[in-house]
Amino acid sequence: MDIFIKMVYAAISILVATLYGLLLVGTVHKIYARVHRRIGPPVWQPILDIIQTHGRKVATSHGIMFFLGPVFRLAGGMGTYLFIPVIYGSVVFSNYSMAGDLLLVMYFIFFGQLGMALGAGEGGHPYSPLGIARGLSQMSTFELPFSLAVISIAIQYNTLNITSIVAAQQGGMLNWTLFTNPLAVIAAMISLLGMNMHSPFSLVLAPQEIPIGPPIEMNGSFLGILQTNRALFASAKLVLFMNLFFGGATNLPIMMLKTFCIYLFSVFIGAAFPRFRPEQSFRFFLRVPTLIGILSVIIIAYF
Amino acid sequence: MKEIINKLKNMVNVLKVVEKHPDLFFITLDKEQLVMALGYLKHTLEFKHLAFLQAVDYLEDNKFMLTYMIYNYELKVNLGINVFIDREEHTMFSIHQLWAHAWQYQRELHEMFGIDFPDSPRVNEAFILESWDEMPPMKRDFDTLAYSQKTYYQRPGRETSDPKEKMKDAKYPNYPESPKIRRDDE
């Protein structure tokens, strides 16, 4: 019986996270519009877009893998989300977190991309493999500083369980990893820029170079699933970062406030900087952020 | 500029020289001597740039006039070279050896006027009129209105209202006819 209640809770949690992610995307559109001195679309525009894409009457498919691509992507997003405890101490929002789940989450972050790579290539459009090549290369590079940061905090807290990491940060702001291990946080936040794929690192969807990259052949519901996943995945990543570095959250408003602030960090940088070329982006991640990550591991392990 | 034209006159048979402007001259040459003259102008007299190559259909004289507009960066002068070719023969020497980009102009002229340029690369490819099977449309004996009515669907109820006539009728019906201003052509 327990497992069914757990499933209901997980469903609620996924729904909330998706809605929150969609509104977050809408808010970001609004912020971008204000930076451009426009009025901008309403914040619920992404939800309308998803309804519209699902409301298409026909959809072109290019075979089974083409179907499975978006499904894998959504599975990756959901998997990432389901193994992260969203709110510390809450029953509904604790999801399926367990011991050693940090490694599983890191695996799931990669999983969706790989599934998408298989599916989008089936479309046959030359821009999709181009986008996938860029996306996977960039992913391998920003994963490096992020992994180093994770290793660093694993040494610091002596555990890979996210719930324990959050528990260790409770009791005041100065217990956050942000203050106990600042170098790891810097490395991870830089890799978050790459993960969120906002402007300096928006290589995959690069609208003026390879018009929207991998999902170029995706239409109708396929695109709707991808958009849903983008929202869910974004909120999952933000919650993960909040848990690891910013002390987690004990209730929903605090969670929203913290994740929104983390997201704003990459949005502001995105609104201010133009796009890197692929090789510039890869080299950027492999230089300073990686060094900071290594430094944080050395400091935490030996000092 | 006079000097240049005198030099040219020593070499080829210059039929006519017109000075439109201190830095814009038009000369008329023989068809056979054109390529030689252009080569001389490019390599010796420093007219490095071919600005454009165009054709005009003189239906009444039964001739095409080709204009090669070239430019000298040192003296900052334009020189237009007119060549008349026969409308029925419509074959012209290609100049893509002198200016590589001339092939594109020649391709366009081939499509729009039906002028042949033997040896010009890709001259038979469609420029903008894919699957065109009528007479070249820029020839003046091509009736474009009739073709349009025959091929495309006209929407009924089309009115023309010349703004000048309309305003005159509406506001100044008794206004005397103004004398027509005529530009004196050559």
Add this chain to the structure above:
Amino acid sequence: MNNKDLKEIEKQMKLANEGLPEIERDLFADDRPSRIEPLNKYLEQFLNWARARSLWILAFGTGCGAIELRPLMTARFDAFRYGIAGRPTPRQANVFIIGGYASLKTIKRIVRSYEQMQGPKYVIALGSCTINGGMYYDSYNTINRIDHYIPVDTYVTGCMPRPEALIAGFNRLKEKIQAGECDGMNKYADNFDWYKANQKRIIKDWNMPDYNW
């Protein structure tokens, strides 16, 4: 009618793709577009409400009118506040703006892009040239009436119409979508033979599939 006749009729209903080389014919669909009925009333109303608020333009400037689409997205006119956004691929777009005159060479691309769009899809014809040829009514290379080649939902007159006029056109389109009157996709499927005959009459070297999904 026996089974063989049925099969024969079925074969005739298939598209031959005769414009393509033999080896490529199988790569494209040979099914004709079919009519798709709307869902039940309230669901369709809800979807139309959402569709009217999320218009994705195909970023394909077919003529001089495309120059009016750029200021539409900038700070002065800001069409994004109405949910109007650009999409780079016909697969994802649902609004096609025919920007001004369509020449012989462009109509080919217009037909191909239009057919690749996933329904429900809407067409806004921008400028006088798309309505009756405008100032190019006697040109050898300008299609006079675009609605003989693809179904059109809204016209915006003018030469050139300003972006305000285009936004007014979008608002008209929204009203029509919300009322459920924009049915260009089914219109195209119903009158497929007529549209194809018109298209093939002017595109003499038909070297593309008869209908491409």
